[in-house]
Amino acid sequence: MGMPGGDMDEWRRETELGVSSLLVGLSDARRAENVASAVLVRRLYGLVDFRVCAEAELFDAGGDADLARAERAAECEAAVALSLSRTVTREMIVVGKQLAWRLHGVDAAFAAGDLDYSRVRAIALTLVKASDETVQAIEADVLAAAYRCNAKALRERVWSRWIDHDDAEANAARKAAESEERCASIKRCDDGMASLFAKMTALEGAECDSLLEELAGTVCSRDPRSKKQLRGYALIALIHREDVIACLCGHQGCAVGGAADLMKPRRTHLLQIMISIESLLGLSGDPATLGDGTVLDPETARMIAGDARWQVFLTEVLDAARAQASPEPAPAPESVTETETKPVPVPVAEPETETVPAPETGTDTDTAGTGTPDSAPAPESGGGVANSGSAGGPRAFRIIARGRVRPAASLPDPAPGQTRSPVAGAGRARSSAGGEVALSEAIAAFLAAAAADPSLAAGSDPDGHGGMTEPPPGALTYRPSAELVALTRATYCTCTFPGCSVPAARCDIDHIVPFDHNDPVAGGWTILSNLQPLCHYHHQAKTLKLWAAARLNGDGIFWTSCSGLRRITPSTYGSVMVPDDFVHNRPSSPSPDPATDHYYQHVADPCAPETAAAGSVRERPADDLYEPTWWETNIGENSEWGDLIDTDRAAFVPSLGDIARLEDPRARDEAIFLRERFLEHRAIVTARDRYRYPPF
Numbered sequence: 204m205g206m207p208g209g210d211m212d213e214w215r216r217e218t219e220l221g222v223s224s225l226l227v228g229l230s231d232a233r234r235a236e237n238v239a240s241a242v243l244v245r246r247l248y249g250l251v252d253f254r255v256c257a258e259a260e261l262f263d264a265g266g267d268a269d270l271a272r273a274e275r276a277a278e279c280e281a282a283v284a285l286s287l288s289r290t291v292t293r294e295m296i297v298v299g300k301q302l303a304w305r306l307h308g309v310d311a312a313f314a315a316g317d318l319d320y321s322r323v324r325a326i327a328l329t330l331v332k333a334s335d336e337t338v339q340a341i342e343a344d345v346l347a348a349a350y351r352c353n354a355k356a357l358r359e360r361v362w363s364r365w366i367d368h369d370d371a372e373a374n375a376a377r378k379a380a381e382s383e384e385r386c387a388s389i390k391r392c393d394d395g396m397a398s399l400f401a402k403m404t405a406l407e408g409a410e411c412d413s414l415l416e417e418l419a420g421t422v423c424s425r426d427p428r429s430k431k432q433l434r435g436y437a438l439i440a441l442i443h444r445e446d447v448i449a450c451l452c453g454h455q456g457c458a459v460g461g462a463a464d465l466m467k468p469r470r471t472h473l474l475q476i477m478i479s480i481e482s483l484l485g486l487s488g489d490p491a492t493l494g495d496g497t498v499l500d501p502e503t504a505r506m507i508a509g510d511a512r513w514q515v516f517l518t519e520v521l522d523a524a525r526a527q528a529s530p531e532p533a534p535a536p537e538s539v540t541e542t543e544t545k546p547v548p549v550p551v552a553e554p555e556t557e558t559v560p561a562p563e564t565g566t567d568t569d570t571a572g573t574g575t576p577d578s579a580p581a582p583e584s585g586g587g588v589a590n591s592g593s594a595g596g597p598r599a600f601r602i603i604a605r606g607r608v609r610p611a612a613s614l615p616d617p618a619p620g621q622t623r624s625p626v627a628g629a630g631r632a633r634s635s636a637g638g639e640v641a642l643s644e645a646i647a648a649f650l651a652a653a654a655a656d657p658s659l660a661a662g663s664d665p666d667g668h669g670g671m672t673e674p675p676p677g678a679l680t681y682r683p684s685a686e687l688v689a690l691t692r693a694t695y696c697t698c699t700f701p702g703c704s705v706p707a708a709r710c711d712i713d714h715i716v717p718f719d720h721n722d723p724v725a726g727g728w729t730i731l732s733n734l735q736p737l738c739h740y741h742h743q744a745k746t747l748k749l750w751a752a753a754r755l756n757g758d759g760i761f762w763t764s765c766s767g768l769r770r771i772t773p774s775t776y777g778s779v780m781v782p783d784d785f786v787h788n789r790p791s792s793p794s795p796d797p798a799t800d801h802y803y804q805h806v807a808d809p810c811a812p813e814t815a816a817a818g819s820v821r822e823r824p825a826d827d828l829y830e831p832t833w834w835e836t837n838i839g840e841n842s843e844w845g846d847l848i849d850t851d852r853a854a855f856v857p858s859l860g861d862i863a864r865l866e867d868p869r870a871r872d873e874a875i876f877l878r879e880r881f882l883e884h885r886a887i888v889t890a891r892d893r894y895r896y897p898p899f
Contacts, residue, residue, distance in 0.1 A: 234316035241314045244323075247285075247292075248299025249858055251277040256859030276749045279741070280764050283701045289740065294324065301327040303860075305338045308346050321354040329361045332376040334369075341368050391497055399438070414441065418448055423459055425452035443469050471510070477693070478504045485615060495706035496696035496775065505614060515606035516693060518776075520599075599778035601758055602693045603731070605686070645779040646771045649755070653769065660761055660769070662753030667716025667727025678728035681718055688712055691734045694774050699752070699760045700741035701770035710736035713745065715752050715760070735760060756780040834884035856881045 262268035418437035449463035481487035491504035719726025758777035
């Protein structure tokens, strides 16, 4: 039987030629990715530079400048826009600053696609504490090493060059890093596992490595686990202050078999686990969740529940309302609510104390509570509910009260293969398939509706009173009770700022509508519907009015930045609802004042009904407004509304920092002219946008 191509050698040569072509394609794709990463880092730092320079101009004009506020605003906005964590965003800003001001050779190689972001990041973050003279002296050697080394080896090369050039400066930087960068954190992985990340000195790292090797050697040679797995068990043993690892060889004559029996029992889990009553009783296979939102399989949760303390949370089910058949207002349906009990095993070996560091928090023990909520929840009405209670879909619910902590009861053994409730009326245990799709669609629908009607961004409770006319007990007290703190953290498992994953247990408790210390009745009340967990960083961003928050029906939080970014954070078990009476017929922004702008004329609103009153007449720009701007004619391609399609052209707009760094007077004048033309263009585009009809 013949081989392809005539013989085996010819067939292999053809294969290698094909592989060579594929490798060239991979290299080209990698280079393109590097170029795109360089553009992203430049634009990110350009955003920070623009905000900082604007504050500097304000200071020059005699105003009160706040550079820290400008940097925080840019950092928060960029993290949300890029869907990155605050730590990653801050690192990218530092890298961009180093490239723009000091590492010009590395910047050029990065922009050309010769270096990837991981190596550029290693260089920039390692040399962030180096002097300008050091960077200038060793950059050529560092760049040469970057072409042949991976990120880890490159970092060591950078330190080697730095110490060789100025050992005193390098040692001082290392000493500073010992205290500044020391940390330990645990991150959830994608497969139900978690990663422990710690920073320590190189000497301490070597000591830890030796201890892990020593503990991993306390089992016999017949133990079925690999050396890598044993090191993982050794780390857990160190955390529990144990001297040996239990051997799993199973042989009766094992020399170290009885060593584990002599150790003290490990302390009880100090965890809070949320699980439905159906899953707890084995009637459903719905997963449980830890307090920070980590998913836990129901079998593990039931095992822990047998040796735990239980606490019942009372919930209110948010059923889906009827779908909108037309854009006309529909009669508001009666709100449908059900109550059900969600037992929550809270394993506590001893009373836990919840301490919240910032104002608007409560500090108390969380081992007992009343079964009555601090404030009665307002009835909900609305449509477009994600996680709805329609047939076949999961249900969204709101936690409204908690019971007392009680000892665990005996749990029945689930029948083999039984994962859903077989009894009539137990429709709450249903498949959750499609829940995330429905929630994402509801969020997108609300954002579109809020773009057409900005009043929706104020939320369902703009005054922070929860729909009540009289404040309930404790509502006029600034610090929430332990009951309110526990219910708030059960409603939101993490910080509610978009993309933030700080667990609610480590967050401040914030008033969504600020509490008024001078007039508590007029300000936001201290009630469940006006509280949310915020990490300290994002709490400060909200206090500085860089972002505004509003609570929506379904317990979602609507966030708006000072520059117009909008995001919605749903609650852990809730949803997002568009009001039934919403009609897509409002202009996207207020009409401008024709007395101060000659572009605008009074015209009839073509979207208004024929029988509309005179108040429906709105202004529309004159034809002069749609004349092509200098920027559209000479630089950028634009759509029919004047929006830039070629966004790369906008990247060449010089920032104030770019202009300040130009030494040639002619080049500076050209940069100033180009920036003025772009700002003029954006002002006209903004004026056009005021008259774009919904949903645009």
